[in-house]
Amino acid sequence: MTLLEAAAALRRREVSSVELTAAALQRIERLNPSTNAMQTVMAEAARQRAKQADEELARGEGRGPLHGIPIAVKDLFCTKGVRTTGGSKLFEDHVPDHDATVVEWLRAGGAVLIGKTGMHELAYGITSSNPHFGAIRNPWDRDRIPGGSSGGSGAAVAAGMVPMAMGSDTGGSIRIPAAFCGVVGLKPTYGRVSRYGAMALGFSLDHMGPLTRSVRDAGAVLNVIAGHDPRDETSSRRPVENYVPDIEPSIRGLRIGLPENFYFERLDPDVDAAVRAAFHEAESRGAEIVPLPVPDIAAINTVARVILMAEASALLEPHLEQRDQFGADVLALLDQGRLLPATDYINAQRLRRAMQREFARLWLRVDCLFTPTSPVTAPRIGETTTTIGGQDEDVRLASTRLVRAINLLGLPAVSIPCGVDRRGLPIGLQIVGPPFAEAPILRVAQALVPAEVPVPHL
Amino acid sequence: MNSTCNKDWKKIARANGLAIPDAALERIAASLDALEADFRPLARALPPETEPALAFRATLAAEPEDAE
Numbered sequence: 001m002t003l004l005e006a007a008a009a010l011r012r013r014e015v016s017s018v019e020l021t022a023a024a025l026q027r028i029e030r031l032n033p034s035t036n037a038m039q040t041v042m043a044e045a046a047r048q049r050a051k052q053a054d055e056e057l058a059r060g061e062g063r064g065p066l067h068g069i070p071i072a073v074k075d076l077f078c079t080k081g082v083r084t085t086g087g088s089k090l091f092e093d094h095v096p097d098h099d100a101t102v103v104e105w106l107r108a109g110g111a112v113l114i115g116k117t118g119m120h121e122l123a124y125g126i127t128s129s130n131p132h133f134g135a136i137r138n139p140w141d142r143d144r145i146p147g148g149s150s151g152g153s154g155a156a157v158a159a160g161m162v163p164m165a166m167g168s169d170t171g172g173s174i175r176i177p178a179a180f181c182g183v184v185g186l187k188p189t190y191g192r193v194s195r196y197g198a199m200a201l202g203f204s205l206d207h208m209g210p211l212t213r214s215v216r217d218a219g220a221v222l223n224v225i226a227g228h229d230p231r232d233e234t235s236s237r238r239p240v241e242n243y244v245p246d247i248e249p250s251i252r253g254l255r256i257g258l259p260e261n262f263y264f265e266r267l268d269p270d271v272d273a274a275v276r277a278a279f280h281e282a283e284s285r286g287a288e289i290v291p292l293p294v295p296d297i298a299a300i301n302t303v304a305r306v307i308l309m310a311e312a313s314a315l316l317e318p319h320l321e322q323r324d325q326f327g328a329d330v331l332a333l334l335d336q337g338r339l340l341p342a343t344d345y346i347n348a349q350r351l352r353r354a355m356q357r358e359f360a361r362l363w364l365r366v367d368c369l370f371t372p373t374s375p376v377t378a379p380r381i382g383e384t385t386t387t388i389g390g391q392d393e394d395v396r397l398a399s400t401r402l403v404r405a406i407n408l409l410g411l412p413a414v415s416i417p418c419g420v421d422r423r424g425l426p427i428g429l430q431i432v433g434p435p436f437a438e439a440p441i442l443r444v445a446q447a448l449v450p451a452e453v454p455v456p457h458l
Numbered sequence: 459m460n461s462t463c464n465k466d467w468k469k470i471a472r473a474n475g476l477a478i479p480d481a482a483l484e485r486i487a488a489s490l491d492a493l494e495a496d497f498r499p500l501a502r503a504l505p506p507e508t509e510p511a512l513a514f515r516a517t518l519a520a521e522p523e524d525a526e
């Protein structure tokens with residue numbers, strides 16, 4: 001059941017929040033031992049909150065579509081009185097005294113917070129094979145990674161534990177697990193959703209967004225979490241809008257960019273075919289496909305990596321003497337960041353401005369871009385390289401190759417399921433729009449997402 | 459002049475007082491060299507008038523004109 005289907009059933013009194021919450025807890029109990037998607041389960045607090053939600057709904061005090069719906073948040077969102085680890089041994093006993101803005105606003109919207117999802121250590125990686133809290137497993141094939149860093153959120157939604165789990169995305173960390181787990185993952189524009197109270201990785205690259213089973217659900221969540229927050233200095237004052245698209249929106253006349261360079265180089269053939277099929281589907285619905293060159297994405301990725309390494313290492317510098325508290329992959333990245341000179345960081349931020357201007361010209365020609373989310377489907381747990389077109393590529397670099405640049409540019413992007421590969425593993429389509437074009441990209445996503453998104457047999 | 463040259467990461471680490479073991483530096487050297495090779499030409503081509511994408515306000519509170 002999707003979030004909005006559950007909300008409709010709640011309004012019709014066909015089900016109660018207590019029943020939805022009990023069902024979610026049962027599913028977690030059954031499936032978490034084999035997926036490790038949930039890091040912390042807040043069973044008793046969730047039951048109490050669900051009871052309260054039912055009472056409020058019975059009194060006609062509905063707070064919107066999230067009211068009474070069990071949800072989860074990635075374990076880097078601060079939760080008052082509930083352990084928040086960031087997937088790190090450093091913070092294994094960290095119990096915040098406040099909620100992150102996103103958590104606060106979700107609670108205010110009536111959502112029932114049922115638990116915290118597991119993640120890649122410190123959100124700094126894409127496997128979610130956490131050395132401290134165990135590997136998170138993909139519900140489609142438990143020998144494979146769910147992607148990351150919001151791997152627990154992707155796995156929890158794909159496994160039907162919750163209809164929505166919040167993630168964060170610094171270099172693809174919402175969209176990669178969405179693609180690998182066959183769910184919808186929305187990274188809003190930088191500044192659209194508050195970062196306050198979410199443990200940072202790269203201050204200028206971190207974005208917060210939902211992973212859901214439907215596009216409309218992602219819009220419904222954005223309706224609750226978007227808006228100005230004075231506690232986040234980068235929070236936008238731009239007014240919010242309704243982000244839930246119609247059930248069958250028209251995309252007639254929409255100009256969809258088909259990148260002529262970079263995005264279709266070195267892809268798994270099944271990924272290539274599925275994404276190209278999405279273009280044909282869009283064209284058959286009246287959209288105009290516009291082939292066009294895109295700016296140098298490899299250069300944008302390089303600049304994004306320099307900024308991320310510098311920001312992450314600066315942030316974690318006070319802890320870096322405790323080397324045994326870090327996993328090997330994360331420590332290697334943090335060490336690299338410490339060796340970059342300050343001039344590189346400043347020049348990367350100068351290049352970012354120039355790249356932002358160059359990319360902005362693209363939006364004069366098209367309304368959105370379609371690209372694959374990842375060049376490959378979910379790799380096996382423990383694999384460090386993947387072979388694409390006969391060429392070996394580092395799993396982390398391959399998985400982030402098509403998504404990282406969008407963080408540097410701060411643009412909104414959504415990954416939606418667009419088929420499965422020869423092994424039955426989900427493939428993701430990334431739809432990117434101009435700044436603050438969340439509503440238009442969700443509209444096109446809704447038009448193209450299959451009516452029946454395949455789900456894993458569990 | 460070559461657009462890039464490999465740096466001695468061990469010397470840089472020591473000069474900066476970073477307690478990174480030599481074995482760890484050896485493991486990350488290739489990755490840093492590759493990043494250098496990609497990044498240095500981009501940085502060198504920057505026009506001087508390009509400002510960084512960093513914001514600083516002289517006042518602590520957001521001002522009305524910040525409203526979008």
